[in-house]
Amino acid sequence: MKQSLIGALCVIVGVGSAFAQTPAKKPATKAAVKATPAPAAEVKDAATLEFEKFRAEMEDSNPAELFEAKGEEQWKAKRGPKNVSLAETCDLGQGIGKIEGAYVKMPRYFSDADAVMDAERRIVWCMVEKQGYKFDDIAKQPFANETFTPDITNLVTYVAGQSRKMKIDVPLKDPKVREAYEMGKAIAAYRAGPYDFSCNTCHGVDGKRIRMQNLPNLSTPQGAMSGVQGWPGYRMTGGVMLTHQWRMGDCFRQQRFPQPKYASDAVAYLLTYMIGNANGQVYKGPGIKR
Amino acid sequence: MTTKIFKAAAMGSLMLMAALPAAADTTHRAKAIAVIKKDFQPRGQAGLDRLAEDGLQAICNRTGNNPPAAIANQMQADQLAGVKFPADGKLLGDWKEGEKIAQSGRGFTWTDNPGLPVGGNCYNCHQIAPKETSFGTVGPSLYQFGKLRGNNPDIQKYAYSKIWNAKGFNLCSEMPRFGHVGALNEQQVRHLVALLLDPESPVNK
Amino acid sequence: MNTTRRTVLKSATASGVLAGLIAAGALRPTQVLAADWNKAAFEAHDTAGALKGIGAGTPAESKDLILKVPDIAENGAVVPVDVVSNIPNTSSISILVDKNPSPLCAHFDFANGALADVSARLKMGQTSLVKAVAKADGKFYTAQKEVKVTVGGCGG
Amino acid sequence: MADPMKIRAQLKGDVTEVRILMGHAMETGQRKDAAGKTIPPHFIQSMTVDVGGKKVIDGQIGTSVSRNPVFGFKMKGAKVGDKVVVSWIDNKGDKRTDEVAVA
Numbered sequence: 001m002k003q004s005l006i007g008a009l010c011v012i013v014g015v016g017s018a019f020a021q022t023p024a025k026k027p028a029t030k031a032a033v034k035a036t037p038a039p040a041a042e043v044k045d046a047a048t049l050e051f052e053k054f055r056a057e058m059e060d061s062n063p064a065e066l067f068e069a070k071g072e073e074q075w076k077a078k079r080g081p082k083n084v085s086l087a088e089t090c091d092l093g094q095g096i097g098k099i100e101g102a103y104v105k106m107p108r109y110f111s112d113a114d115a116v117m118d119a120e121r122r123i124v125w126c127m128v129e130k131q132g133y134k135f136d137d138i139a140k141q142p143f144a145n146e147t148f149t150p151d152i153t154n155l156v157t158y159v160a161g162q163s164r165k166m167k168i169d170v171p172l173k174d175p176k177v178r179e180a181y182e183m184g185k186a187i188a189a190y191r192a193g194p195y196d197f198s199c200n201t202c203h204g205v206d207g208k209r210i211r212m213q214n215l216p217n218l219s220t221p222q223g224a225m226s227g228v229q230g231w232p233g234y235r236m237t238g239g240v241m242l243t244h245q246w247r248m249g250d251c252f253r254q255q256r257f258p259q260p261k262y263a264s265d266a267v268a269y270l271l272t273y274m275i276g277n278a279n280g281q282v283y284k285g286p287g288i289k290r
Numbered sequence: 291m292t293t294k295i296f297k298a299a300a301m302g303s304l305m306l307m308a309a310l311p312a313a314a315d316t317t318h319r320a321k322a323i324a325v326i327k328k329d330f331q332p333r334g335q336a337g338l339d340r341l342a343e344d345g346l347q348a349i350c351n352r353t354g355n356n357p358p359a360a361i362a363n364q365m366q367a368d369q370l371a372g373v374k375f376p377a378d379g380k381l382l383g384d385w386k387e388g389e390k391i392a393q394s395g396r397g398f399t400w401t402d403n404p405g406l407p408v409g410g411n412c413y414n415c416h417q418i419a420p421k422e423t424s425f426g427t428v429g430p431s432l433y434q435f436g437k438l439r440g441n442n443p444d445i446q447k448y449a450y451s452k453i454w455n456a457k458g459f460n461l462c463s464e465m466p467r468f469g470h471v472g473a474l475n476e477q478q479v480r481h482l483v484a485l486l487l488d489p490e491s492p493v494n495k
Numbered sequence: 496m497n498t499t500r501r502t503v504l505k506s507a508t509a510s511g512v513l514a515g516l517i518a519a520g521a522l523r524p525t526q527v528l529a530a531d532w533n534k535a536a537f538e539a540h541d542t543a544g545a546l547k548g549i550g551a552g553t554p555a556e557s558k559d560l561i562l563k564v565p566d567i568a569e570n571g572a573v574v575p576v577d578v579v580s581n582i583p584n585t586s587s588i589s590i591l592v593d594k595n596p597s598p599l600c601a602h603f604d605f606a607n608g609a610l611a612d613v614s615a616r617l618k619m620g621q622t623s624l625v626k627a628v629a630k631a632d633g634k635f636y637t638a639q640k641e642v643k644v645t646v647g648g649c650g651g
Numbered sequence: 652m653a654d655p656m657k658i659r660a661q662l663k664g665d666v667t668e669v670r671i672l673m674g675h676a677m678e679t680g681q682r683k684d685a686a687g688k689t690i691p692p693h694f695i696q697s698m699t700v701d702v703g704g705k706k707v708i709d710g711q712i713g714t715s716v717s718r719n720p721v722f723g724f725k726m727k728g729a730k731v732g733d734k735v736v737v738s739w740i741d742n743k744g745d746k747r748t749d750e751v752a753v754a
Contacts, residue, residue, distance in 0.1 A: 239718030
């Protein structure tokens, strides 16, 4: 009985755990009240500090490395109907096969596709155009669950790992990228749906939180970076590897919007706005998430 | 269901929108809306109808949530006029039920079962009863709400109306219009009123 | 529960599969020894049963056994734990989560220069005591600490 | 076939630190899938660490170890270049052996 309840909890993903009821947290909060009748802000800070103490240890051996290793194998292998490797055909903006530092310089404009593309969208484009995979097949189940991790997730994780400790450098001077940035900014501000929510409802001001979850202000460099850092990320809940594209979709889910299409302009523009705002900050590579 | 309400609200505000300066709708916004319309797909209970702005959303979006006072006042009055009160006139329900509703954050997402009741999401953004230390800070603290304001019929009506449709008081408030969009019914809203105002509620202890 | 499955598995792994692998030279002898899984201890549903299973009985509390766990786990699905024994001649360390359906999480035997210092990551279904048990010169010692769980781990 | 492990073995002073990352579902047998069906248990039961041809760690593992397990061990007496061999076997008989040299 208890196990099945916990099992169900594991299905709740993302900040969803903060939005949804979390019965399992009860013991902690009760104990916290006993210890300190003070406002919860202090309790949160203690908890946050405690989490941070173990952050480094968690990041030191991050299961994301397993997906990164698989992605490397898949990047280098001849695959797909055309039996070519991405290493010998795919240009992530730094030249064919050059992936060091490519992740932190996307989204960028690709003339061969005539589109602004984030890393995941670009790799999908290469898989379709160069290797001959069908987009619809990839888009059918583009994100990992507890029993399945799509190749694209491994590939993105590998490519992201090749930008460890590098500065975010989205080429906002490129007019096409700047245009995408402005559109992303407008998408982030767009209120609609049954609850009148936009991205900015939660992520437009400093110092707020939903339940205990701190809400980064995506319009500031530090805030935007905390929305970029750790993606793609290994999510402890369920133990699945998830990408930045997935995270954008989950925000819209909680915004009570319909679902953004996979590898679409809308997601690429939003990512351009967000990652562009984080320009100059250091990316630590694939991360680990709650 | 929500679509119908959106449409009704949109009608009333069409003329108001015409009064806004044309420059308020930037080319980026117009293009962004086109991208949104093109790049979303329905999933679960979240249909594409949710992407359409109703009149209020359009005004807030176009003005950066800072509409001219004349428009704001008139539209707020419209929103407030739509608040539906219980037929028996009783606005104070059971605070214990209210607490349960305040705790739940479920409802309206594409992963929620549309057949299940929708939560009030209250603790996501507000401090309320002191026992719950896991609360958000997007909205103001509601701890001691009734203790500070009393529990007279006017306060009850205010609290009820605010939960039903926060936009009746602040047009571009970040708080959802829980009653207005059919997320919470009269019964649920008055339980929440009790959570805030009942002297027996832990909020006021 | 499900004894049939276990019996089948046990016979398959312990005798059939492994014998085949040894014959094929795929496994070296040490690995075969490792397959000697302490079923009674790992499938015990309470800490007392698990302790009995590893032969620890009622271990004595020791300040020389250091258990490092978070006060509050960020996620019960992944709780980092680190155990160091400063008790001379420590030959094994076991880690238990009191309130998990099967409390015994892991057991390590040390040899050939291994230090009594291990780290692992555990699932915790709820707030619980985490225990370390060390064996040294045939005696058992223990240390424990409570870990508060804010989001439960997946069925652990 | 099981995915490769990631193993790191570093000599710091006279102590060698070994970190191991294993790709495994570590199913408890108590979870249910979306359709309400119990997911059968599938977890690593045993693991060994051999360094320089000698068994250093003999480990037994239960279902309470996290998915995609991470372990850390320390030892004395190893030198740079020594071969570190890690093996595991799970309750279904799946197994994996990987190795790395002490760096």
